[in-house]
Amino acid sequence: MTGKVRIGVIGAGMIGNEHLKNFGQLGDVEVAGVADALPQAAERRAREHGVKVYETPQALIDDASIDAVVIGVPNRYHAPLAIEAMEHGKHVLLEKPMAVSERAAREILETQRRTGRVLMMAHQMRWSGVARAAKAKIDAGELGRIYNAKAGWFRRKGIPGWGSWFTRMDEAGGGPLIDIGVHMLDLTLHLMGNPKPVSVFGTTYAEFGPRREGIGNWGTPDWNGYYDVEDLATALIKLDNGATLSLEVSWAAHSAGLPEQPFVHLMGTEGGIGIIGDRGTFVTHRDGQVVEEELNPAEGEADRLMLSRHFVECVREGKEPISPALSGYVNNRILSAIYESSRTGNEVKLSWD
DSSP states (O other): OOSOEEEEEEOOSHHHHHHHHHHTTOTTEEEEEEEOSSHHHHHHHHHHHTOEEOSSHHHHHHOTTOOEEEEOSOGGGHHHHHHHHHHTTOEEEEOSSSOSSHHHHHHHHHHHHHHOOOEEEOOGGGGSHHHHHHHHHHHTTTTOSEEEEEEEEEOSBOBOSTTSGGGOHHHHSSSHIIIIIHHHHHHHHHHTTOOOEEEEEEEEEOSSGGGTOSBOSSSOOOTTSOOOSOSEEEEEEEETTSOEEEEEEESBOOOTTSOSSOEEEEEESSOEEEEETTEEEEEEEETTEEEEEEEOOOOSSOHHHHHHHHHHHHHHHTOOOSSBHHHHHHHHHHHHHHHHHHHHSSOEEOOOO
16 A cells, blocks of 8 residues: 555553554554543543544544554453454454453454454564564574473562453453463464464462452552452463473462563573563573573664554555464463363363364
């Protein structure tokens, strides 16, 4: 396509505001407007960014002059809005998680394949400097075959918005597993070369939230609401290339000695990489000795700005994004399998057609 890509943002919260700021920095983009279920929130963002306000998300989607939409709303509304947007000919940048369930994620994937629209998952961790440096080493063969990985993110006191949509299964689809665990799952599978999961065994716990303990600073509490999600999850995932991935995440836990930062540890036949927060380490054997080197982050723009630029490039050229619809669906299948395994106490087998 030629001319500026016209983008509308659905969701006027903190995430939507980030997208408004980032797309507003790109010269080949026109931010067409913003919509939110709360009109006053959309009006505030529209004033801040000097863009049009739409009365409803549907009004924005119905605007034939808009090429693409960004969806940054509570998880429950990801699927209906993404599907509606693609059926109206819009390309979609969708915040994580793809959906609240495997079934809803499958509907999004099928709609994307049927309509041929670009659907990109907004997994900004793939774009961090340390993640891109790690991917470069992996692609250069310096790790050999990656056969084991450990990933996670422990928060000791970080339950967001107690009683709000964050802590309601029907609204969010889960707790820390679907909130921050999806980031670590997505990044690790990306670095491993996107192998498919074939079996999952997992357990979830709710030890803090039901007691109104472990509450953090993110989100606005609703003390008339409720808490029916986990606050810690652990899982072992077997992949179709023989590798294993262990995942551990929490919103609240007495995690003594563990860093309160996202982490990924990749173990390969020729080398390994450890990432904690924004720092990385490469380790290998040379001349019979263990050699450890700091992994220098790749240079470039901020992760979300690079993500925005890539989305526009995919819309212009009609190419598949680095984080396509299929990656979102795979993530959701694993998350759903972890919850199912926790409910039943059994391993969950996954097959792929």
